Amino acid sequence: MSVKNSVVVVGGGIMGVQAAWHLAQLGQTVTVLDQFDVPNQWAASGDHLRVFRLTYGKDRFYTEMARKALPLWLELNTLSEETLLQQNGVLELATKENGYEAQSLAVLKESGVRCERLEPTELRRRLPMYSPRAIKWALFHPDGGMIWANRAVAATASIAQRKNVRIRSNVRVTQILKDKNGVRAVKDASGRVWEAERFLFTAGYWTGELLKSYGIPIKLTRQEQLFLRPLSNRGRYRPEHFPVFASLSQGFYGFPVHLHGFIKIGNHNKGPVVKKADPDQLRSLTPKFEKSCRSFLRKFMPELADFTEFEGHVCWYDNTPDNDFILDKLPDVPNAYIAAGFSGHGFKFAPIVGKSMAELMVAGKSELNLHRFRLARFKLKKPR
Numbered sequence: 001m002s003v004k005n006s007v008v009v010v011g012g013g014i015m016g017v018q019a020a021w022h023l024a025q026l027g028q029t030v031t032v033l034d035q036f037d038v039p040n041q042w043a044a045s046g047d048h049l050r051v052f053r054l055t056y057g058k059d060r061f062y063t064e065m066a067r068k069a070l071p072l073w074l075e076l077n078t079l080s081e082e083t084l085l086q087q088n089g090v091l092e093l094a095t096k097e098n099g100y101e102a103q104s105l106a107v108l109k110e111s112g113v114r115c116e117r118l119e120p121t122e123l124r125r126r127l128p129m130y131s132p133r134a135i136k137w138a139l140f141h142p143d144g145g146m147i148w149a150n151r152a153v154a155a156t157a158s159i160a161q162r163k164n165v166r167i168r169s170n171v172r173v174t175q176i177l178k179d180k181n182g183v184r185a186v187k188d189a190s191g192r193v194w195e196a197e198r199f200l201f202t203a204g205y206w207t208g209e210l211l212k213s214y215g216i217p218i219k220l221t222r223q224e225q226l227f228l229r230p231l232s233n234r235g236r237y238r239p240e241h242f243p244v245f246a247s248l249s250q251g252f253y254g255f256p257v258h259l260h261g262f263i264k265i266g267n268h269n270k271g272p273v274v275k276k277a278d279p280d281q282l283r284s285l286t287p288k289f290e291k292s293c294r295s296f297l298r299k300f301m302p303e304l305a306d307f308t309e310f311e312g313h314v315c316w317y318d319n320t321p322d323n324d325f326i327l328d329k330l331p332d333v334p335n336a337y338i339a340a341g342f343s344g345h346g347f348k349f350a351p352i353v354g355k356s357m358a359e360l361m362v363a364g365k366s367e368l369n370l371h372r373f374r375l376a377r378f379k380l381k382k383p384r
């Protein structure tokens with residue numbers, strides 16, 4: 001029996017499945033198409049962990065948006081009966097008195113978010129792995145933590161399926177079919193045509209390619225991460241004792257031990273721009289990145305710096321020129337939408353992005369003001 005879709009979502013990463021679930025809650029008949037499995041290891045959402053932080057320096061908008069996402073993550077924890085958002089807190093290491101962390105602290109206080117300023121001696125008392133010489137002070141917010149990313153995709157997909165959302169894996173959309181009324185259907189690599197009243201494109205770092213005719217300015221950067229096993233004192237790096245850490249002035253962030261006793265470290269500073277993501281590089285590591293992790297650790301967490309067991313992981317950011325997301329309707333058609341360009345910091349917002357896109361697509365406007373994320377801030381090509 002064929003089902004008449006009100007919405008087809010192209011891309012089953014966290015944004016696609018969250019939007020699908022919210023669309024279903026608004027009474028829509030939804031099918032999600034993904035070129036691989038949902039979740040899959042090539043997608044940005046297919047990794048194990050993502051940071052959930054409420055701090056964005058002086059940028060109140062993102063702090064507010066993270067605050068709006070928080071109850072939705074907690075609701076997902078309840079519905080899935082899993083700890084997808086694990087609130088083990090986020091600790092941010094300040095190397096100067098009046099930098100990014102001081103701006104974050106001011107915004108958190110103003111917004112009534114629970115937070116603490118820790119002086120070096122207190123930091124050392126609580127978390128003896130940190131070197132008080134390198135750190136001027138630290139900002140701790142206990143409501144932050146880490147999201148089990150691929151499990152969150154799987155759990156959302158399964159909750160959405162209970163609301164009759166259909167998830168179709170191994171369906172690669174290759175063509176968008178338009179007529180005078182807008183987008184009529186999408187066609188997959190096997191030639192099958194998927195019709196719907198409305199379409200949402202959430203194809204992650206493949207979105208630029210899929211919507212090539214619009215010339216959406218998304219640039220991919222190659223981002224390295226390193227997994228290392230502490231040589232000693234492993235117990236004190238467990239999530240119950242060791243919060244997510246970040247030193248955004250250096251770009252570094254990291255997670256407690258998880259998966260076979262490994263800690264993960266990444267760097268949020270933008271890596272080299274690449275034309276295309278290369279899946280063969282997924283498990284690679286450059287000596288340069290390994291060296292930079294060691295020197296960061298030597299300075300901030302010396303007992304971790306001489307790691308001997310380690311491996312690399314590569315992921316790609318889908319960056320917009322201003323690092324703000326794209327959450328909008330496509331300009332030339334009345335029935336197709338885009339949620340992309342998450343620029344390496346979207347995961348934490350996924351539930352509020354999904355909810356807002358669903359509202360925009362069904363009611364024409366969302367409770368969250370999406371003005372900052374409109375496509376019109378860029379010069380686009382006139383689509384064919």
Ligand SMILES: Cc1cc2nc3c(=O)[nH]c(=O)nc-3n(C[C@H](O)[C@H](O)[C@H](O)COP(=O)(O)OP(=O)(O)OC[C@H]3O[C@@H](n4cnc5c(N)ncnc54)[C@H](O)[C@@H]3O)c2cc1C
Pocket residue numbers: 010011012013014015016033034035036037040042043044045046049050051052171172173174202203204205206207210223225266314315316317339340342343344345346347348349
């Ligand atoms: C290394 C790294 C670290 C990050 N750290 C954080 C963090 O700590 N905190 C945070 O908030 N965010 C973080 N992010 C960002 C976050 O992971 C992403 O913003 C988020 O996962 C994007 O989700 P998405 O659904 O848009 O894309 P994806 O998860 O990439 O999903 C897109 C899906 O679309 C499918 N697809 C693509 N093309 C087609 C097609 N033609 N047909 C059918 N299906 C298609 C793909 O197979 C894929 O499953 C990080 C990102 C990276 C890469």
